[in-house]
Amino acid sequence: MTTTASSVETAAARPHGWMSTLLLVLAGGLQALSLAWPWARGQGDGWLSLAGGYGRPMWWLQILSLAVLVHALLGARTAGRAAGRAWLFGLAWLAATFWWLFISMHTYGGLAAPLAVAAVLALAGFLGCYYAVAAWCFKHLVQVPAALSTLVFAALWTLAELARGWLWTGFPWGAGGYAHVEGPLAVLPRWIGVYGTGFVASWAAAWLALLVWRAQTRSAVLKSGPALVCALALGLAWGGLWWSRDSAVAAPGQQTGMSVELLQGNIPQDEKFEMGSGVVVALRWYAQQLHDARAQLVVAPETAIPLLPQQLPEGYLDFVRAPFVAKDSRRAALVGLPLGNWDQGFTNTVEGWLPGQDRPYQYDKHHLVPFGEFIPPMFRWFTELMNIPLGDFNRGALGQPSMNWAGERLSPNICYEDLFGEELAAHFGHAATAPTVLVNLSNIGWFGDSVAIDQHLSISRMRTLEFERPMLRATNTGATVVIDHRGQLVKALAPFERAVLQGRVQGREGLTPYARWVHALGLTPLTLLCLVLCALAWRPSKRPGKA
Secondary structure, eight states: OOOOHHHHHHHHHOOOHHHHHHHHHHHHHHHHHTTOOTTOTTOOSSSSEETTTEEOOOHHHHHHHHHHHHHHHHTOSSHHHHHHHHHHHHHHHHHHHSTTHHIIIIIITOOOHHHHHHHHHHHHHHHHHHHHHHHHHHHHHOSSOOHHHHHHHHHHHHHHHHHHHHGGGOOOTTOGGGGGSSSGGGGSHHHHHHHHHHHHHHHHHHHHHHHHHHHHTTOOTTOSHHHHHHHHHHHHHHHHHHHHTTTTOOOOSOOSOEEEEEEEOOOOTTTTTOTTTHHHHHHHHHHHHHHHOOSSEEEEOTTSSOSOGGGSOTTHHHHHHHHHHSTTOOOEEEEEEEEEETTTEEEEEEEEEOTTOSSOEEEEOOSOOBTTTBOOTTOHHHHTTSOSOOOOBOOOOTTOOOEEETTEEEEEEEGGGGGOHHHHGGGOSOTTTSOSEEEEEEOOGGGOSSTHHHHHHHHHHHHHHHHTOOEEEEESSSOOEEEOTTSOEEEEOOTTOOEEEEEEEOOOOSOOHHHHHHHHHTTHHHHHHHHHHHHHHOOOOOOTTOO
8 A cells, every 4th residue: 555745744744633622722722822822810910920920921922822733734734624723712812811701791781691692702713704715715825845935925914903903993803913012023113013013923833843743754853954044044134133223213393201190990891881970989089189190191091081062960070170171281181082972973082181281182082892882784683682881973083183392292093993004094194293292082981891902002012013102091990001112111000090190201202113004005015925925836727638
């Protein structure tokens, strides 16, 4: 009996039965953990945790867990099996990433637990289809595992990530690139952003899987010079990127920085919009902190004032604004509150209160949350199953102007808007008008004491790396922090404390390469690059009778 080389390779590298399934589920779960270690509370600043007790990302775990999937794809006999394995990996990865949606739907929304679990799994399964399609294409394009196959995998995986971040309003939460706000690839976001960084990480994972594959099948691990040349070129490129880091971004004229106070009210989510409890506590506490603040800039989180102006006690807004809008004031504030009425619609808004200005600065949230701030077509039946204050908000314009104060240009974003770096890039068209400081105002209390807080912190850190701008984060329950332009935590409050974070922030000017090309062209260049790499691997099948 004769055995082909390909069958030997497949048999040697292919896991069997339930062990294969278990391994892929485990690898998917580890991919989720790579974004932020979820058991960091109370550990302080250490190997697995950051200042304030937030979970640290693990870049190496992201690459290793993805390599497990690539190895499984190399051993798949058919494109269908490859797609199934990638879908299973994606299901485990994404369900373990945003399992906390269960808390918002069940604990706060009153949705029956089985239905809430089913909803999380359905969302993860749907989004996992992007990766299944990528694996199916990979198996069709790659006949013999080789150096080009690693690039093809990276290209297809990145296309799947791009699709997840764009289609159906986009939900790229947990994309692989976010695990690399620390580690050797953290030099890349200023050039190629989170998706480009994810491309390089998936390329590394594919190389690792290919080397293991060749070792298992008794091939030469490095069969020829090209692999060594590629490794050397990557090393030199990485060194050059590290050397040139920060070169395009200079500090603004004000060298001392601006004093800031970030307010964290820690209003329990189940009471936040209750008139007899959370609303009263929020109005009193935030009014007191705003009145007592002495920093140049005070930031209160998303919906810190939880009522529309016309619903507030008479004179309340005038009282809290007064210390900031007085002509001789040396303070300014950014405060989250809803605005609007039933006739004109409502907005999730940040108001800016500046000395001598009767008309507040206003930023209206642009990228709304499905089900929370708008109801997708054909899904009203689902929202009616939950007891959550939902609404159809009006969408703010893209690229709204910054607020100028104390020599800085402050650009607010609300909640998960900082998940969309390509949208924030709309502010970075010209160096003279680009923001010098990013400000995120959030309320993630909907997701309880979960890793959602830690994951969102990694997302914010990625934005600071892409644009090389510091970010101030004022949140209801955490993470309230000051992040510098290198993605490092300068100061942080522990989550679920009612407290005020005092610090300083130094703005930055100039434009990173990422800011320039994404502002001008969006993510089109990266998409085209991935498509070209796939085209290079495509070989048309020969029909019978053709030479």
